[in-house]
Amino acid sequence: xxxxxxxxxxxxxxxxxxxxxxxxxxxxxxxxxxxxxxxxxxxxxxxxxxxxxxxxxxxxxxxxxxxxxxxxxxxxxxxxxxxxxxxxxxxxxxxxxxxxxxxxxxxxxxxxxxxxxxxxxxxxxxxxxxxxxxxxxxxxxxxxxxxxxxxxxxxxxxxxxxxxxxxxxxxxxxxxxxxxxxxxxxxxxxxxxxxxxxxxxxxxxxxxxxxxxxxxxxxxxxxxxxxxxxxxxxxxxxxxxxxxxxxxxxxxxxxxxxxxxxxxxxxxxxxxxxxxxxxxxxxxxxxxxxxxx
Amino acid sequence: xxxxxxxxxxxxxxxxxxxxxxxxxxxxxxxxxxxxxxxxxxxxxxxxxxxxxxxxxxxxxxxxxxxxxxxxxxxxxxxxxxxxxxxxxxxxxxxxxxxxxxxxxxxxxxxxxxxxxxxxxxxxxxxxxxxxxxxxxxxxxxxxxxxxxxxxxxxxxxxxxxxxxxxxxxxxxxxxxxxxxxxxxxxxxxxxxxxxxxxxxxxxxxxxxxxxxxxxxxxxxxxxxxxxxxxxxxxxxxxxxxxxxxxxxxxxxxxxxxxxxxxxxxxxxxxxxxxxxxxxxxxxxxxxxxxxxxxxxxxxxxxxxxxxxxxxxxxxxxxxxxxxxxxx
Numbered sequence: 001x002x003x004x005x006x007x008x009x010x011x012x013x014x015x016x017x018x019x020x021x022x023x024x025x026x027x028x029x030x031x032x033x034x035x036x037x038x039x040x041x042x043x044x045x046x047x048x049x050x051x052x053x054x055x056x057x058x059x060x061x062x063x064x065x066x067x068x069x070x071x072x073x074x075x076x077x078x079x080x081x082x083x084x085x086x087x088x089x090x091x092x093x094x095x096x097x098x099x100x101x102x103x104x105x106x107x108x109x110x111x112x113x114x115x116x117x118x119x120x121x122x123x124x125x126x127x128x129x130x131x132x133x134x135x136x137x138x139x140x141x142x143x144x145x146x147x148x149x150x151x152x153x154x155x156x157x158x159x160x161x162x163x164x165x166x167x168x169x170x171x172x173x174x175x176x177x178x179x180x181x182x183x184x185x186x187x188x189x190x191x192x193x194x195x196x197x198x199x200x201x202x203x204x205x206x207x208x209x210x211x212x213x214x215x216x217x218x219x220x221x222x223x224x225x226x227x228x229x230x231x232x233x234x235x236x237x238x239x240x241x242x243x244x245x246x247x248x249x250x251x252x253x254x255x256x257x258x259x260x261x262x263x264x265x266x267x268x269x270x271x272x273x274x275x276x277x278x279x280x281x282x283x284x285x286x287x288x289x290x291x292x293x
Numbered sequence: 294x295x296x297x298x299x300x301x302x303x304x305x306x307x308x309x310x311x312x313x314x315x316x317x318x319x320x321x322x323x324x325x326x327x328x329x330x331x332x333x334x335x336x337x338x339x340x341x342x343x344x345x346x347x348x349x350x351x352x353x354x355x356x357x358x359x360x361x362x363x364x365x366x367x368x369x370x371x372x373x374x375x376x377x378x379x380x381x382x383x384x385x386x387x388x389x390x391x392x393x394x395x396x397x398x399x400x401x402x403x404x405x406x407x408x409x410x411x412x413x414x415x416x417x418x419x420x421x422x423x424x425x426x427x428x429x430x431x432x433x434x435x436x437x438x439x440x441x442x443x444x445x446x447x448x449x450x451x452x453x454x455x456x457x458x459x460x461x462x463x464x465x466x467x468x469x470x471x472x473x474x475x476x477x478x479x480x481x482x483x484x485x486x487x488x489x490x491x492x493x494x495x496x497x498x499x500x501x502x503x504x505x506x507x508x509x510x511x512x513x514x515x516x517x518x519x520x521x522x523x524x525x526x527x528x529x530x531x532x533x534x535x536x537x538x539x540x541x542x543x544x545x546x547x548x549x550x551x552x553x554x555x556x557x558x559x560x561x562x563x564x565x566x567x568x569x570x571x572x573x574x575x576x577x578x579x580x581x582x583x584x585x586x587x588x589x590x591x592x593x594x595x596x597x598x599x600x601x602x603x604x605x606x607x608x609x610x611x612x613x614x615x616x617x618x619x620x621x
Binding site for chain 2 (some may be wrong): 032038040086089090093094095096097099100101103104105106107108110111112114115118225226229232233236240268270271274275277278281
């Protein structure tokens with residue numbers, strides 16, 4: 001009854017949107033692993049990235065695929081500053097101070113973006129790449145150029161992250177801090193520098209996720225909230241602090257959401273994350289890929 | 294019971310003051326616009342109080358808009374479809390968010406800190422979808438519902454505003470006394486113990502699960518009451534927009550500004566933040582005002598983590614501050 005081509009199309013869409021969730025969740029879980037902080041404003045950093053890429057393209061005519069890198073660097077820097085002036089002074093005080101600080105960041109970033117965005121672009125904007133209409137016809141499947149480039153870009157950056165984490169000294173320090181902060185400190189790791197670094201990387205990944213989102217969807221300054229909530233579901237699903245859990249969980253979540261939207265209807269798309277979260281919490285509250293420590 | 298009465302005697306004095314001052318104010322001031330702002334402060338102080346009560350048991354919800362919205366919807370639907378007078382629906386309707394609080398609390402029983410916050414943060418999203426899609430036939434989907442007035446027809450605009458003002462004030466003071474009594478009773482001690490150390494509370498025989506659920510249920514009811522009151526008096530309308538992040542952020546902002554885990558804090562905080570908000574909104578745009586509110590929150594968290602009430606109380610000679618728990 002259902003053609004395989006349709007199923008394949010749904011799968012492809014799931015992988016694309018899953019990449020957004022994967023990037024968000026990876027950034028969140030990396031930050032959590034090192035700093036034991038969940039940044040509730042992660043979705044707003046994501047939209048900052050989307051908006052920067054959009055502005056570079058809209059105002060300067062820069063190819064969005066180059067703009068993404070500028071945007072990643074800029075948002076990464078914003079993340080470093082947030083860690084340095086915000087989260088670091090709060091470290092060691094009650095956990096909820098950090099939670100409340102990230103809530104304050106939501107208000108500041110979201111409305112800062114809206115202040116610039118809404119008067120000029122009204123409600124929604126979308127990043128249009130030069131290849132927006134180009135399609136590869138595989139006979140059974142129409143593959144958008146943008147999708148191919150986005151997937152390659154995402155996986156190249158994920159590979160880069162893997163090499164950084166597992167093949168460099170800095171990466172080892174990040175993993176060490178994530179496993180045992182005090183022991184790493186005693187081994188001479190400058191954990192505060194690792195905090196800044198992880199927050200910067202996490203934010204840069206959010207900017208990539210946002211740009212990706214902005215290429216495939218119209219977006220507004222408020223569009224980051226829902227993907228961030230889904231990324232929370234993903235990292236709970238994958239186990240807080242686990243990068244493989246975030247990667248697998250994010251992709252899987254995107255695919256399942258894509259099929260659920262097709263079969264259950266679009267209105268369930270956003271609530272679905274929560275239903276899944278409830279199930280995981282009831283059945284396996286420690287997550288599927290729990291970190292050993 | 295008598296010992297509890299003795300313990301909350303300073304709170305009763307404060308309550309008298311809290312009721313008396315705004316009531317007196319009414320005699321000398323007839324500015325409709327100020328009456329409306331203060332009515333808003335009273336209603337949202339109840340909302341902040343409900344958040345603060347859950348926080349007192351260590352459950353810092355980031356999804357309280359769920360209860361605010363459900364209370365509004367339930368009360369308005371009871372008034373329009375079941376024909377209950379709004380003044381009664383306002384108290385019956387919040388039983389729905391109380392149930393929601395019980396359910397969400399049960400779901401989050403094993404969760405703390407980040408996990409608890411992420412789940413409560415996400416909970417409003419599903420409630421919004423349920424309200425719009427699954428109960429769309431009842432709730433008029435995105436358009437929302439018009440709410441009947443709290444006071445029966447026949448009053449002038451000014452009289453209705455004064456009525457709303459007094460009802461909201463009375464309910465705020467009643468909520469204050471109730472929460473102060475809870476916080477100073479054995480139940481409050483259990484909440485506080487769970488907040489400080491769940492494991493130790495469990496080890497000393499405190500029924501952690503029961504008290505956590507109780508806190509969420511009570512909190513759900515009070516938040517729902519605020520939502521119902523708001524719907525019948527100020528907004529006179531409710532739409533799914535109520536389940537937004539902002540409405541979940543306000544109560545924690547009010548409570549933090551005034552002083553967490555004190556019954557006076559949410560009231561003082563709501564007043565202060567609201568005055569700053571009204572001031573900012575008149576001089577700057579809406580976005581800028583929200584940025585200022587965000588900066589305020591960041592600064593309070595960084596420099597006055599215990600809120601402003603302890604400072605105000607110290608300035609007033611420690612009035613009622615003995616009940617204020619020091620640590621978070």
